[in-house]
Amino acid sequence: MNLLVLLLVVAPAIAAEQHPPAPPIHEQTITVSAEALAGLPRVKVEAKEHDNPTATYEGVALGAILERAGLPRGEKLRGKALSAIVLLTASDGYQVVFTLADTDPAFTDRQIILADRKDSKPLPEKEGPFRIIAPSEKRPARWIRNVKKIAIKTVE
Numbered sequence: 659m660n661l662l663v664l665l666l667v668v669a670p671a672i673a674a675e676q677h678p679p680a681p682p683i684h685e686q687t688i689t690v691s692a693e694a695l696a697g698l699p700r701v702k703v704e705a706k707e708h709d710n711p712t713a714t715y716e717g718v719a720l721g722a723i724l725e726r727a728g729l730p731r732g733e734k735l736r737g738k739a740l741s742a743i744v745l746l747t748a749s750d751g752y753q754v755v756f757t758l759a760d761t762d763p764a765f766t767d768r769q770i771i772l773a774d775r776k777d778s779k780p781l782p783e784k785e786g787p788f789r790i791i792a793p794s795e796k797r798p799a800r801w802i803r804n805v806k807k808i809a810i811k812t813v814e
């Protein structure tokens with residue numbers, strides 16, 4: 659066997675060893691409700707929107723909801739999962755997208771919270787009952803109010 663043949667045979671085998679096939683993404687839609695948050699670790703963040711005073715929002719990490727729904731995290735978030743998107747829809751039809759990797763603390767320290775409380779009270783009607791808060795984002799345009807659905811989709 660010459661060197662070229664050896665490389666052609668062995669290199670793909672080594673590559674497969676290091677990168678076993680990524681698990682498929684289970685496309686699904688989660689209805690946002692108290693049950694979707696129940697039992698998950700509570701997170702508190704301080705966030706400032708436009709000229710409003712800084713508020714304390716409390717809820718759960720969006721990533722924790724997705725993890726409980728069976729979506730891959732950390733080392734398993736590979737391959738096709740890196741093109742998976744998290745599409746959030748509000749009662750007024752407003753929609754925003756994050757990527758699945760954006761929601762994983764193995765990838766980023768930037769938090770994305772699904773909040774149900776603001777300054778120790780349920781969210782005001784204009785914002786709630788559930789709102790996304792991403793304190794590290796300088797514009798609050800993805801802090802979608804009245805969020806109703808979380809859809810996980812893969813893009814072609």
Ligand SMILES: Nc1nc2c(c(=O)[nH]1)N[C@H]1C(S)=C(S)[C@@H](COP(=O)(O)O)O[C@H]1N2
Binds near residue numbers: 748800805
């Ligand atoms: N459901 C919903 N959430 C929303 C929006 C919206 O139109 N609908 N606007 C976004 C934008 S553009 C901003 S800047 C912030 C704050 O919007 P407000 O200033 O109208 O409260 O909410 C975000 N969340």
Ligand SMILES: [Mo]
Binds near residue numbers: 798799
């Ligand atoms: Mo905005």
